[in-house]
Amino acid sequence: MPQVMYGLSAQTWFNLAYLGIAVAVIWTLIRHLKRPLPLIPASWLGKGQLLYLAFLWWMVIGNFDRAQVAFTPQRLVTEGVIHLNAALCTVLLLLCAPASPLPTTTTAVHFRPLITKTVARGFAGMITSVLLQWG
Numbered sequence: 345m346p347q348v349m350y351g352l353s354a355q356t357w358f359n360l361a362y363l364g365i366a367v368a369v370i371w372t373l374i375r376h377l378k379r380p381l382p383l384i385p386a387s388w389l390g391k392g393q394l395l396y397l398a399f400l401w402w403m404v405i406g407n408f409d410r411a412q413v414a415f416t417p418q419r420l421v422t423e424g425v426i427h428l429n430a431a432l433c434t435v436l437l438l439l440c441a442p443a444s445p446l447p448t449t450t451t452a453v454h455f456r457p458l459i460t461k462t463v464a465r466g467f468a469g470m471i472t473s474v475l476l477q478w479g
Contacts, residue, residue, distance in 0.1 A: 377455065377456065377459075389441065389442075393437055393438070393441065396437065397434060397437065400430055400433060400434070401430065401434075404426060404427060404430045407423070407426060408423055408426075408427075411423055
């Protein structure tokens, strides 16, 4: 990978890629608050399973991409075990979930104030971190 591409460093390209992913996810979640997306399950169990699977495979694919640069025969065993472990976790998660939904209370929870406060604190922390590291 070149050090500089189109006047931007490799680190900047990675940061821009993750910024794009973050914007897409946040935009999708904000839209989901207004009108639920069919992709996101209605139950908390389903939401937790979806979050776990997304994070699990994100880590597996990221680890494989990192190991791909200096791939050796020994890495094949390691990456194979990681991949099979993730596949086993996926199968167990999807097949061992309870058949009937767990009893829940039907109180409406409004997340907008919590999300607003979290985003404000996140931006404040980000700006503080940048200003402290800049000097």
